[in-house]
Amino acid sequence: MIEGETMKWLVAVLVSSILWQSAVASDLIASSPTLSHIVSTGEIAIGHRTSELPFSYMVNDQPTGYAIDLCLDVIEGLEEALEIDNIKVVFVPVTPANRFILVRNGTVDIECGVTTNTPERRRQAAFSYPHFLTTTRYVSLTEKHMGGLEDLAGQSVVSTTGTLNITQLNELNRTKDLNISVMLSRNHEEAFSMVASGQASAFVMDDILLAGLISSASDPAAFHISETTLSRAEPYGLMMPPDDSVFVEQVNKVLDGIYQSDAIFDLYEKWFLQPVPPDNHVLNLPLAPELAAIFANPEQYIE
Structure with missing residues (x-):
């Protein structure tokens, strides 16, 4: 008898729990x-x-x-x-x-x-x-020996349209009087290719994305990511x-x-x-x- 009552109680608790969870889910969806x-x-x-x-x-x-x-x-x-x-x-x-x-x-x-x-x-x-x-950094050709902010002065530097990096680059160009010629690309691959072909001296972007582009390049050693950061983490x-x-x-x-x-x-x-x-x-x-x-x-x- 006790076992039967216990079973009924457990079933009731289980049903109540299921109904409560369903009600919570319904409230979430409705809100x-x-x-x-x-x-x-x-x-x-x-x-x-x-x-x-x-x-x-x-x-x-x-x-x-x-x-x-x-x-x-x-x-x-x-x-x-x-x-x-x-x-x-x-x-x-x-x-x-x-x-x-x-x-x-x-x-x-x-x-x-x-x-x-x-x-x-x-x-x-x-x-x-x-x-x-x-963190924002820049990539350049290793042979150019670039790595610091001062190395961007007077250079043609590219970044991708619609990114935070463009804003950071323009701000640094203005506040540090670097005389950078800022170029825009439609996507990251285009910008990276501009550096590889010499159309741009550097490509400013998130460091992890630059690392990903370099890892997929035919000659990763040909590219270098700056030691200098252009933003905080x-x-x-x-x-x-x-x-x-x-x-x-x-x-x-x-x-x-x-x-x-x-x-x-x-x-x-x-x-x-x-x-x-x-x-x-x-x-x-x-x-x-x-x-x-x-x-x-x-x-x-x-x-």
């Missing part, structure tokens, strides 16, 4: 335009880059990379939180010039790439907990619509779980310490203490 759209369509649109190795780039016409893997893990966590299965992932290519527009107009639900979180950009979009830290974040705090909170909740497990360290090792497709070069970039501290205690970046 978030982005989650509501994802549930109603059964799809989530990931904004991805085509050439930002190792974060978000194409291999055999398929988006891949560290940020892509991280976003796919986030989607699995959202499926669990929302109690739905098999959310279809729709990949939408984005560029530095159009990424904010596509997030704001709802074409992209979450951008999984290399967008730096800054106060100005937070007026246009929301950001997740940081998933990487980067700044975070990359997953970018989301600006007016959906519930969605941002859920993404961060999933990220927190990933960061507190071995999953993030396995992911980091895969993309920064192991051979990276398609050429199987190794970036050999150990986890920085500053980034490890973020993973240990993730917080919303507001500086």
